[in-house]
Amino acid sequence: MPRMTVNGEAVDAAAEPRLLLSDFLRHTLGLTGTHVGCEHGVCGACTVLIDGRPARSCLALAVQCEGAEVVTVEGLEEGVLHAAFRRHFALQCGFCTAGILMSLTAFLRETPRPTEREVREVLSGHLCRCTGYTPIVAAALDAADA
Amino acid sequence: MTGGERVEDRALLGGRGRFIDDLPAPPRTLHAAILRSPHAHAQLGSISAPDGVRLFTGPEIAAGLRPFIAALRAPMRHFPVATDKARYVGEPVAVVLAEDRYRAEDALELVEVEYEPLPAVVSPSAAIAEGAPLLHEAAGTNLANRRRFSYGDPEGAFAAADRRFAIEVSYPRSAVTPIECFGLIAAWDPDADAFEVTAPFQGPFALHPVMAAALGVPANRLRLRTPPDSGGSFGIKQGLAPYIVLMAAIARLAGRPVKWIEDRLEHLTAAGSATNRETRLEAAVMSDGRVTALRYTQLEDCGAYIKAPEPATLYRMHGAMTGAYDIPNLEVENSIAVTNKTPSGLNRGFGGPQVYFALERLMHRIADGLGLDRLEVLRRNLVREMPHRTASGALYDSGDFGAVVDLARTAIDELRARRAAARAEGRLYGVGLAAAVEPTVSNMGYITTVLEHEDRLAGGLKNGALAAATVAIDPHGGVTVTGDSIPQGQGHRTVLAEVVAGVFGLAPADIRVVTEFDSARDAWSIAAGNYSCRFAPAVAGTAWRAARTLRGRLARLAAARLDLPLEDIRFEGGMVGAGPGREVPFARLAGLAHWSPGTLPQGVEPALRATEFWTPPELGPPDAEDRINGSAAYGFIFDACGVEVDADTGRVRIDRYVTAHDAGRLLHRPMADGQVRGSLSNAVGAALFEAFVYDGAGQPLAGTFADYPPPTACETPDPEILHLESPSPFTPLGAKGIGEGNTMSAPACIANAVADALGVDDLELPLTPARVAALIP
Numbered sequence: 001m002p003r004m005t006v007n008g009e010a011v012d013a014a015a016e017p018r019l020l021l022s023d024f025l026r027h028t029l030g031l032t033g034t035h036v037g038c039e040h041g042v043c044g045a046c047t048v049l050i051d052g053r054p055a056r057s058c059l060a061l062a063v064q065c066e067g068a069e070v071v072t073v074e075g076l077e078e079g080v081l082h083a084a085f086r087r088h089f090a091l092q093c094g095f096c097t098a099g100i101l102m103s104l105t106a107f108l109r110e111t112p113r114p115t116e117r118e119v120r121e122v123l124s125g126h127l128c129r130c131t132g133y134t135p136i137v138a139a140a141l142d143a144a145d146a
Numbered sequence: 147m148t149g150g151e152r153v154e155d156r157a158l159l160g161g162r163g164r165f166i167d168d169l170p171a172p173p174r175t176l177h178a179a180i181l182r183s184p185h186a187h188a189q190l191g192s193i194s195a196p197d198g199v200r201l202f203t204g205p206e207i208a209a210g211l212r213p214f215i216a217a218l219r220a221p222m223r224h225f226p227v228a229t230d231k232a233r234y235v236g237e238p239v240a241v242v243l244a245e246d247r248y249r250a251e252d253a254l255e256l257v258e259v260e261y262e263p264l265p266a267v268v269s270p271s272a273a274i275a276e277g278a279p280l281l282h283e284a285a286g287t288n289l290a291n292r293r294r295f296s297y298g299d300p301e302g303a304f305a306a307a308d309r310r311f312a313i314e315v316s317y318p319r320s321a322v323t324p325i326e327c328f329g330l331i332a333a334w335d336p337d338a339d340a341f342e343v344t345a346p347f348q349g350p351f352a353l354h355p356v357m358a359a360a361l362g363v364p365a366n367r368l369r370l371r372t373p374p375d376s377g378g379s380f381g382i383k384q385g386l387a388p389y390i391v392l393m394a395a396i397a398r399l400a401g402r403p404v405k406w407i408e409d410r411l412e413h414l415t416a417a418g419s420a421t422n423r424e425t426r427l428e429a430a431v432m433s434d435g436r437v438t439a440l441r442y443t444q445l446e447d448c449g450a451y452i453k454a455p456e457p458a459t460l461y462r463m464h465g466a467m468t469g470a471y472d473i474p475n476l477e478v479e480n481s482i483a484v485t486n487k488t489p490s491g492l493n494r495g496f497g498g499p500q501v502y503f504a505l506e507r508l509m510h511r512i513a514d515g516l517g518l519d520r521l522e523v524l525r526r527n528l529v530r531e532m533p534h535r536t537a538s539g540a541l542y543d544s545g546d547f548g549a550v551v552d553l554a555r556t557a558i559d560e561l562r563a564r565r566a567a568a569r570a571e572g573r574l575y576g577v578g579l580a581a582a583v584e585p586t587v588s589n590m591g592y593i594t595t596v597l598e599h600e601d602r603l604a605g606g607l608k609n610g611a612l613a614a615a616t617v618a619i620d621p622h623g624g625v626t627v628t629g630d631s632i633p634q635g636q637g638h639r640t641v642l643a644e645v646v647a648g649v650f651g652l653a654p655a656d657i658r659v660v661t662e663f664d665s666a667r668d669a670w671s672i673a674a675g676n677y678s679c680r681f682a683p684a685v686a687g688t689a690w691r692a693a694r695t696l697r698g699r700l701a702r703l704a705a706a707r708l709d710l711p712l713e714d715i716r717f718e719g720g721m722v723g724a725g726p727g728r729e730v731p732f733a734r735l736a737g738l739a740h741w742s743p744g745t746l747p748q749g750v751e752p753a754l755r756a757t758e759f760w761t762p763p764e765l766g767p768p769d770a771e772d773r774i775n776g777s778a779a780y781g782f783i784f785d786a787c788g789v790e791v792d793a794d795t796g797r798v799r800i801d802r803y804v805t806a807h808d809a810g811r812l813l814h815r816p817m818a819d820g821q822v823r824g825s826l827s828n829a830v831g832a833a834l835f836e837a838f839v840y841d842g843a844g845q846p847l848a849g850t851f852a853d854y855p856p857p858t859a860c861e862t863p864d865p866e867i868l869h870l871e872s873p874s875p876f877t878p879l880g881a882k883g884i885g886e887g888n889t890m891s892a893p894a895c896i897a898n899a900v901a902d903a904l905g906v907d908d909l910e911l912p913l914t915p916a917r918v919a920a921l922i923p
Binding site: 033132 | 151152154155156158159160161162163165167168322324325326327375376377378380409410634635636816817819820823824826827828850851852856858859860862864865
């Protein structure tokens with residue numbers, strides 16, 4: 001039974017040693033906002049914050065998060081970044097969006113005034129098939145400006 | 147045009163979307179894992195597993211099924227699971243069930259299958275060569291169909307031509323892999339002998355009766371529902387159809403609900419893709435650059451089975467094989483091969499990229515061969531008069547193609563200046579152009595162009611494209627809209643709310659749109675679904691018509707209530723009537739219809755719920771001469787781009803991309819632009835990075851997103867998007883589709899630019915660095 005906090009709450013649930021963090025979040029805790037797109041660490045959809053840093057939850061075991069603070073999309077404050085995504089039409093199907101929000105949240109915290117190039121590099125860890133990325137870049141730059 | 151924020155976004159941004167794997171499963175649900183063939187071609191022997199493994203083998207499953215109905219009556223039986231032979235890597239051969247997915251995958255490892263490998267055929271030309279191994283012995287050939295078509299006088303035009311130009315291209319397989327893989331929950335009700343399946347299937351619902359027939363039940367016993375959200379589809383989730391049948395059959399065999407979530411390896415191996423196609427295209431050309439005839443020889447590779455709705459990829463463009471050009475003479479030979487590869491299916495652009503890559507590459511070469519300006523040759527051949535009937539029967543509805551090209555003229559001048567500057571510095575820079583018509587709202591009869599006319603007559607002529615929508619007003623004046631569009635992220639709820647709000651003089655926020663679909667309750671017909679860009683032209687227009695019907699009822703009610711002439715009644719700001727003092731709130735009027743139907747004036751229909759169906763009368767069946775108007779409306783796209791090729795690495799960088807569109811009336815400009823950017827990024831993937839490559843034994847070589855690399859934010863250009871709006875006379879709102887155009891035009895445009903940069907004639911997609919580096923002079 002891993003002891004961790006998820007979105008600030010202590011978790012009280014058992015996990016088999018082989019259970020992926022993504023499956024633990026989704027199916028054990030019911031936090032289905034984290035999405036699974038490839039289970040091999042490329043698409044970025046399942047990105048969460050582990051101790052403040054973005055990580056692929058499909059490449060982590062739940063038991064590895066013993067003692068960690070995990071934040072998922074459900075734990076993000078719906079603030080300027082979310083508003084910028086709405087304003088710029090930065091999502092269509094919304095399946096990749098949670099992971100992108102997690103990466104951008106960590107990135108903008110560390111780099112409050114990024115260049116477009118820096119934003120695109122961060123986003124290159126995420127695959128989006130719907131938007132062509134431009135509106136996501138615009139939303140990130142807009143949120144950084146706010 | 148409205149264009150407000152999307153009503154979909156708050157939930158999706160908050161992690162509160164409800165995708166298939168997020169939904170609660172029914173009690174006692176078992177999880178399925180599929181055992182798939184590791185061989186491209188193999189005879190199947192015994193399949194066994196230790197006691198305790200809930201194993202369902204192909205023969206056991208197929209015993210309760212009927213083969214899928216196919217458009218072609220070739221003896222190539224197809225079940226959702228292999229029975230005698232496996233014919234592609236990834237073909238299901240057995241299914242196991244367990245309490246969760248982890249245990250189901252454990253159990254898969256315990257299953258023993260005897261395979262006797264057979265020689266495989268991978269390329270379509272090898273498949274139809276003499277002596278090739280047969281996939282379907284009963285057919286006696288791997289050539290599933292061949293038809294020749296002639297329109298106008300191609301022989302005369304070729305004889306009279308000043309010049310002939312030809313191109314041979316091999317278009318590869320790719321797919322706009324959605325980030326959400328397939329998934330479904332299937333259950334069987336033994337008392338009703340009825341199935342209930344929830345899946346993000348995208349249509350076309352022509353496949354619903356196909357699925358029901360495979361299960362051996364009437365279609366009203368296959369209740370198909372979609373989750374509220376779908377994580378992208380781009381045509382691909384049409385490929386859920388065989389899995390719906392497979393898992394419904396397992397649910398019946400097991401007597402338990404079954405949940406199956408596909409993983410990415412399964413998806414990239416076996417979900418489906420566009421067809422690959424080998425094309426020879428020849429043009430009869432006059433010395434001024436006018437093209438007078440085209441002659442296509444197309445060899446389509448549908449993979450191991452001709453899976454419905456195939457061979458639609460080959461025939462969707464049939465009426466529009468002359469593209470954006472006025473070319474009166476046309477000859478087409480279409481052959482369809484089966485190979486030991488994954489069966490093909492819908493993919494964004496469906497049939498367009500294969501045609502335009504050949505046609506637009508050839509137009510570029512015609513200009514070069516004649517020593518003429520490429521833009522001028524393109525422009526000289528454009529269709530001018532509207533409406534325009536093409537040689538093979540399409541009816542182009544509206545637009546001024548030349549005016550759309552002219553939108554990009556300054557951009558082209560600027561691209562050419564960049565090219566001159568780059569070349570002066572010794573850099574490899576090229577400019578590409580491409581023009582395309584984008585067919586929207588598919589004629590459900592176009593696929594029958596593959597049949598001889600006598601066979602069409604015998605089977606009953608098929609045509610049309612029924613769209614359905616329902617608008618209901620509740621006793622408080624709340625408006626609910628449903629439609630048969632089944633979105634996968636395209637914001638249909640937002641657009642329908644805006645369209646219907648406009649009819650009633652309400653705010654979009656007053657309208658509730660429900661897009662999760664239920665085949666047992668919603669109005670639908672076989673054309674239902676999210677494909678061929680049918681939403682804006684067909685479904686939004688049909689919802690608008692349904693709202694207009696109710697508006698007419700309410701207007702008569704208001705006129706009687708207010709003692710006003712009917713023509714004075716307006717719907718504005720939540721009020722109905724003729725201005726202050728002579729109006730009633732919309733909500734009160736609605737309440738009157740519900741609470742006091744006995745007091746309504748004579749002749750006013752009390753029901754505040756209207757379902758409308760709409761089909762464009764322009765969509766007839768193929769005629770005796772095989773002319774077919776395959777789509778209700780045709781948008782136009784003109785693309786221009788500049789690319790720079792890295793002389794050391796062969797990497798292609800898209801420097802600037804300009805795309806000019808006429809998609810009729812735009813219902814929501816930001817979302818229309820979103821469709822353009824998305825389809826362009828998909829095309830960039832197809833042009834530069836993505837291909838389902840197979841080795842000589844039919845083993846797929848791309849099983850991860852590292853081997854099959856969609857473009858990221860660093861490789862995807864930020865296009866300049868230009869619009870003209872020529873409303874279609876054939877759709878209710880004048881709208882046409884816009885979601886597929888760039889997937890059709892951009893691979894050719896990018897390739898033309900790379901050919902220009904390198905000064906080479908022949909290119910094969912994707913233009914990976916290794917491939918391009920080998921071409922650098």
